[in-house]
Amino acid sequence: MTDLPGRRPPPSPETAPTVREQFQNLRLLGRLLVQIWRTSPAMTIATVVLRIIAALQPIAMLYVGKLIIDEVVRLTGITAPGPGFAEWWASGVLYPLMWLIIIELVLVIGLDIVNRAMGLVDSILSELHSNQMSVELMAHAARLDLRHFESAEYQDRLERARRQAAGRNTLLSVMFGQAQNIVTVATLAAGLFVYAPWLILLLPISFMPAVLGEARFNQLAYWLSRWRTPERRELEYIRYIGATPETAKEIKLFGLGGFLVDRFRKLAHTIFLENTRVARQRAFWGAIFAAISTLTYYGAYGFIVWRTVTGDFTIGDLAFLSGSFLRLNGLFQAILLGFTQVAAQSMYLDDLFSFFEIQPGILSPEAPKAFPAPIRSGIRFENVGFRYPDTDTWAVRDLSFSINAGETLALVGENGAGKTTIVKLLTRLYDPDEGRVTIDGIDLRELSLEDIHSHVGVIFQDFIRYSLTARENIGVGRIEAAGDQQRIETAAEQSLADSVIGKLPQGYDQQLGRLFKQGRDLSGGEWQKVAIARAYMRSADILILDEPTAALDAKAEAEVFARFKSLAAGRTALIISHRFSTVRMADRILVLEAGGILEAGTHAELVALGGRYAELFELQAAGYR
Numbered sequence: 001m002t003d004l005p006g007r008r009p010p011p012s013p014e015t016a017p018t019v020r021e022q023f024q025n026l027r028l029l030g031r032l033l034v035q036i037w038r039t040s041p042a043m044t045i046a047t048v049v050l051r052i053i054a055a056l057q058p059i060a061m062l063y064v065g066k067l068i069i070d071e072v073v074r075l076t077g078i079t080a081p082g083p084g085f086a087e088w089w090a091s092g093v094l095y096p097l098m099w100l101i102i103i104e105l106v107l108v109i110g111l112d113i114v115n116r117a118m119g120l121v122d123s124i125l126s127e128l129h130s131n132q133m134s135v136e137l138m139a140h141a142a143r144l145d146l147r148h149f150e151s152a153e154y155q156d157r158l159e160r161a162r163r164q165a166a167g168r169n170t171l172l173s174v175m176f177g178q179a180q181n182i183v184t185v186a187t188l189a190a191g192l193f194v195y196a197p198w199l200i201l202l203l204p205i206s207f208m209p210a211v212l213g214e215a216r217f218n219q220l221a222y223w224l225s226r227w228r229t230p231e232r233r234e235l236e237y238i239r240y241i242g243a244t245p246e247t248a249k250e251i252k253l254f255g256l257g258g259f260l261v262d263r264f265r266k267l268a269h270t271i272f273l274e275n276t277r278v279a280r281q282r283a284f285w286g287a288i289f290a291a292i293s294t295l296t297y298y299g300a301y302g303f304i305v306w307r308t309v310t311g312d313f314t315i316g317d318l319a320f321l322s323g324s325f326l327r328l329n330g331l332f333q334a335i336l337l338g339f340t341q342v343a344a345q346s347m348y349l350d351d352l353f354s355f356f357e358i359q360p361g362i363l364s365p366e367a368p369k370a371f372p373a374p375i376r377s378g379i380r381f382e383n384v385g386f387r388y389p390d391t392d393t394w395a396v397r398d399l400s401f402s403i404n405a406g407e408t409l410a411l412v413g414e415n416g417a418g419k420t421t422i423v424k425l426l427t428r429l430y431d432p433d434e435g436r437v438t439i440d441g442i443d444l445r446e447l448s449l450e451d452i453h454s455h456v457g458v459i460f461q462d463f464i465r466y467s468l469t470a471r472e473n474i475g476v477g478r479i480e481a482a483g484d485q486q487r488i489e490t491a492a493e494q495s496l497a498d499s500v501i502g503k504l505p506q507g508y509d510q511q512l513g514r515l516f517k518q519g520r521d522l523s524g525g526e527w528q529k530v531a532i533a534r535a536y537m538r539s540a541d542i543l544i545l546d547e548p549t550a551a552l553d554a555k556a557e558a559e560v561f562a563r564f565k566s567l568a569a570g571r572t573a574l575i576i577s578h579r580f581s582t583v584r585m586a587d588r589i590l591v592l593e594a595g596g597i598l599e600a601g602t603h604a605e606l607v608a609l610g611g612r613y614a615e616l617f618e619l620q621a622a623g624y625r
């Protein structure tokens with residue numbers, strides 16, 4: 001289907017859910033209704049009441065219409081009270097007709113008012129609901145594990161759920177409109193039943209084929225769209241890398257603009273072709289099914305006309321019955337369309353609700369132990385083994401070491417040796433598959449996550465450059481203290497970010513990043529100083545710096561670490577760095593290789609050992625000679 005590498009063929013209809021499964025999806029509407037009710041009970045009641053009023057209007061109109069016609073027919077049969085309108089009026093025979101016309105007028109004006117009020121209530125309710133959904137979605141996503149965010153499958157589900165949260169606005173009015181139409185149909189059908197019961201039987205014949213046909217196409221369209229989620233995310237991604245300040249430099253210099261446009265065009269076109277194929281089939285079968293229902297209508301119409309000719313029905317009855325049959329037919333079309341929309345959208349609702357069913361696996365225990373502050377003995381990794389989900393190689397295995405209380409430990413090792421993984425295990429972003437990590441003998445899994453996070457200050461190598469003000473960029477390190485200027489300034493001094501902020505035209509109020517107007521970008525090293533200040537916002541017992549100084553110049557790094565050492569005095573600290581000038585300042589150094597420990601000791605001991613550390617140190621030192 002596509003000439004792009006690695007692309008999958010579209011799904012075959014056999015793998016798609018059956019019509020029955022699709023009907024089952026309708027039960028999700030119940031959940032949706034509960035949510036809508038929760039959004040605003042008053043608005044929900046208002047829309048229901050308005051719709052009941054609107055639903056009864058058609059039968060009332062038709063019946064008044066019938067009475068008017070019958071009255072006119074009756075009046076044509078009586079002896080005229082006089083030649084002019086004045087005589088007719090004075091005789092009083094026109095009064096019933098006048099009242100009937102006034103009632104019809106009130107019904108028409110009333111419906112208009114009800115419809116407008118309904119539109120207003122629906123639009124308010126659906127916006128409120130959509131906002132609430134987005135908030136609940138963000139809140140739920142925030143509870144999930146890092147594992148979820150690092151998996152493509154989860155990203156697909158999140159993307160589908162997001163689309164649903166934002167795009168389900170019409171579902172609400174369609175669903176309520178459906179209920180309204182069904183009430184109208186019931187009243188009209190009851191009227192029809194009184195005159196010609198078996199006509200009712202014709203109705204299902206006229207609309208069933210269309211319902212089933214539409215249901216099938218909906219499900220195809222849904223399946224296609226679901227199947228294409230990875231491609232849609234890829235489209236988003238291509239669009240993103242093609243037009244952001246972060247990527248512009250490289251895209252321009254490598255001349256990748258054309259390549260990206262081409263890739264986007266091909267992918268978008270493939271999706272377009274598949275969608276139009278379904279749309280074309282749907283249009284064709286839709287026309288056939290519509291013709292079936294029209295034929296049925298005219299069959300019934302012929303029957304009613306015949307019964308009127310034979311005198312079984314009055315002219316008013318004819319108007320009432322043909323009008324109500326015509327409306328029923330129109331309503332069935334509307335219900336059909338609404339049903340297909342509701343059924344289609346309820347499938348998408350599954351995407352939304354099933355996202356809420358994803359549960360985090362890393363949770364605080366029911367009765368967490370108290371965090372051992374201050375730490376007395378230290379942190380221990382005991383035979384720790386860990387594999388990333390969906391991989392079969394161990395990122396770390398049989399790992400045992402300790403970081404003594406108050407000690408600064410450095411981790412060194414080649415790329416992929418497992419350094420960042422150790423940090424993720426130590427902060428319980430992941431749980432080990434084997435062994436355990438303890439603080440003062442307490443397994444991390446016995447502590448509350450909040451405690452762990454508030455006692456550990458971490459800055460990762462891929463820290464976030466928040467497009468917020470300088471103050472907020474530091475304040476987010478301890479969100480409860482984000483308004484504490486004194487604390488922010490102290491953290492900035494400790495990380496040397498104060499000199500960076502001092503040079504900004506608006507100081508701490510300066511918007512950083514290039515995303516927003518008046519934003520000011522910083523150099524890589526300057527961003528790092530700001531990020532390190534975030535770690536200092538916490539009076540954390542454990543400080544972790546995962547290669548945060550890579551972009552700092554040599555002088556700045558020496559200074560940052562001198563401060564780090566003095567601040568870390570008494571605190572337990574872990575640093576990861578590829579620079580030996582930094583590493584040698586640590587109290588003890590672990591050399592990692594392929595997820596295990598190769599060597600351990602102080603700088604002097606390791607150099608004396610003449611092993612891997614000595615070799616790597618020598619290599620780097622030689623570069624400076």
Ligand SMILES: Nc1ncnc2c1ncn2[C@@H]1O[C@H](COP(=O)(O)OP(=O)(O)OP(=O)(O)O)[C@@H](O)[C@H]1O
Pocket residue numbers: 150388389391395413414415416417418419420421422
């Ligand atoms: N989210 C992930 N999913 C699957 N594998 C991963 C993931 N993150 C890391 N790995 C793998 O786990 C191993 C250890 O990675 P880790 O990030 O701990 O290395 P590191 O020592 O910090 O490397 P670097 O010096 O490059 O930062 C590597 O083989 C890596 O490919």
